[in-house]
Structures are given as structure tokens and as C-alpha cells.
Amino acid sequence: MTQPWMRWLLVASLSINLLVAGAVLAALVQGRTARTERAGGPPEIALLIRALDRDDRGALLRKLRATDGIRTGRDSMAAARARMIGALRSETFDRAAFEAALTEQQAIRGRLSAHGIPMIAAFVGSLSEEERAALARALRRRR
Incomplete structure (x- = not known):
């Protein structure tokens, strides 16, 4: 027992x-x-990228990341985030520095969108009617 x-x-x-x-x-x-x-970037771009199938998403992301405007924008975004984190970690909170870092990130997102949207539009324009319909269905499911 x-x-x-x-x-x-x-x-x-x-x-x-x-x-x-x-x-x-x-x-x-x-x-x-x-x-x-x-793997997205600005919301209007991220939604489309996430809705693509794996192969198309990878191809588009490689193309976007190889573009100078996107690459430098990503580097600038990382630097702005580091400044924001620095402001948060500071012993005495510097509201102006924190706000400036957030504002800078917003401006960078705008520049990234300006570079990325035409590339995405060209990519989607190269899809067949069936592929665009599949993308539309995927976007609808992701709402």
C-alpha cells in the first residue's frame, strides 16, 4: 500500500x-x-505585410530593407527609441526630451511610410487577380 x-x-x-x-x-x-x-513598421504597412503569404512577405521585406530610405529610417528609429528609453531611465524625468523622442519617432514613421507605400503598391500591382483576392481575404480576416 x-x-x-x-x-x-x-x-x-x-x-x-x-x-x-x-x-x-x-x-x-x-x-x-x-x-x-x-515585421511590420507603420500600421498601414504592417497590416498588408502580415496578410501576405510567407514567401511574398519575405520577398517584400527583403526588398524594403534593402532600400536606403528604409534602412536609414530603421536606424534613426532605433536611435530615437534609445533616446526615449534614456529619458525614461533618467533619475530626473526630462519631459521635453521624452516628448521630443516620441515626436521624432512619429516623424520617422511618416518618412518610412512615404518610402514604403509606393514599393508596396508596386508589389501588390504585380500580383495576379487571384493573389490580390487572396490578400483581400486575408486582410478581411485580420480586422
């Missing part, structure tokens, strides 16, 4: 295993979401 404490030990072990499995699953799901969101 099994000792009563053995049953409690098995229940505790199972509970710990389920907690660990849940934490791992949550981390995987969270990581997947973060990667998906990262």
Missing part, C-alpha cells in the same frame, strides 16, 4: 510540472507574437 505522503508528493510534483509547462507555452506564444509584430 502507498504511503499517504507519497500521494501528496505526486500531486505536488504534477502541479509543478504543469506550471512549468504553462510558463514555457506562454513564453513561446509571446515570442511568436512579438516576432510577428516586429
Whole structure:
């Protein structure tokens, strides 16, 4: 016959295993979401890019990232984010520096959109009628 404490030990072990499995699953799901969101840029562009199938999305992203305006914009955005984070971490909060960093990010997003929209329009224009219909369906599902 099994000792009563053995049953409690098995229940505790199972509970710990389920907690660990849940934490791992949550981390995987969270990581997947973060990667998906990262591959977009400005919202009007991100929605279209995420709606493309994997091959088309990869081709378009490679083309966009190879463009000087996009590449320098991404570098500028990273620098502006670093300034924003610096303002947040500062011992004394500098509201003007924080606001300037946010405003700069907004301006950079506008420039990125200005570079990216014509490229995306050309890409979508090269799709067949069936491919555009599939893109429209994907966009509709993503609302």
C-alpha cells in the first residue's frame, strides 16, 4: 500500500510540472507574437505585410530593407527609441526630451511610410487577380 505522503508528493510534483509547462507555452506564444509584430513598421504597412503569404512577405521585406530610405529610417528609429528609453531611465524625468523622442519617432514613421507605400503598391500591382483576392481575404480576416 502507498504511503499517504507519497500521494501528496505526486500531486505536488504534477502541479509543478504543469506550471512549468504553462510558463514555457506562454513564453513561446509571446515570442511568436512579438516576432510577428516586429515585421511590420507603420500600421498601414504592417497590416498588408502580415496578410501576405510567407514567401511574398519575405520577398517584400527583403526588398524594403534593402532600400536606403528604409534602412536609414530603421536606424534613426532605433536611435530615437534609445533616446526615449534614456529619458525614461533618467533619475530626473526630462519631459521635453521624452516628448521630443516620441515626436521624432512619429516623424520617422511618416518618412518610412512615404518610402514604403509606393514599393508596396508596386508589389501588390504585380500580383495576379487571384493573389490580390487572396490578400483581400486575408486582410478581411485580420480586422
